[in-house]
Amino acid sequence: MSDPQYDAIVIGSSAGGLRVLLELLAFIPSSYPIPIIIVQHLLDGNDSMLAEFLDEKSAISVKEAADKEPIMKGFAYIAPPGYHLLIEENHSLSLSMDPRVNFSRPSIDVLFDSAAYVYEERCIGIVLTGASGDGSQGLNKIKLNGGLTLVQDPVTAEFSTMPKAAIQATAVDHIMTIDEMGHYLLSIVGGAS
Structure with a gap:
């Protein structure tokens, strides 16, 4: 795979997200050269096995983010659950117990805002299924900072509210099915599409 022109992919999903995350991560090989950072809305107090579950089903290593952890490709x-996830200027992760944003902690907007600031045009933002805005x-902040924006086609989303809100707020670069998105993420790093 060639050297990527992007330094990070940030993904937000909510209701219906587990299935689409499984589908999307199925495309990503273990050697994928762009780190992926995900906010999936979860119920508070859940001892989440989400990372473990996705890790078992995916070629790429999936792990729960830890505070001050450096972001690594692969x-x-x-x-x-219960923590906002942010990206620091030194390309490490940070966790925050700050108040909920959009009734959520973790909030997708909080992750995306920090990614837009740190990575600017070297960031890919992806919004998937969900029942909130x-x-x-x-x-939109990722787009304004020169990054690439992808949204799941609302017609294919189990819950279309979140993709529709993203499309309304942003002049998104691509509206895609999960299948198209998976192939596209491979193609941008010179992988088979």
Whole structure:
């Protein structure tokens, strides 16, 4: 795979997200050269097995994000339940107990805002299925900072509210099915599409 022109992929999903995350991560090989950072809305107090579950089913290593952990290629990081997940300027992860944003902690907007600031045009933002508007403002910030924006086609989303909100808030670059998105993420790093 060639050297990527992007330094991070940030993904936000909510209701219906587990299935689409499984589908999307199925495309990503273990050697994928762009780290992936994910916020999936979870119920508070859940001792989440999400990272473990996705790790077992995916070629790329999936782990729950830890505070001050350096971001490495070949990994997908999941926000732990009850914590906002942010990207620091030194390309490490940080966890925050700050108040909920869009009724959510972790909030997709919080992750996306920090990614837009740190990575600018070297960031890819992806909004998937969900029943809230979380992620739409953050995706717009990624777009305004020169990053690439992808949204799941609302027609194919189990819950279309979140993709529709993102499309309304942002002049998104691509509206795609999960299948198209998976092939596209491979193609941008010179992998088979």
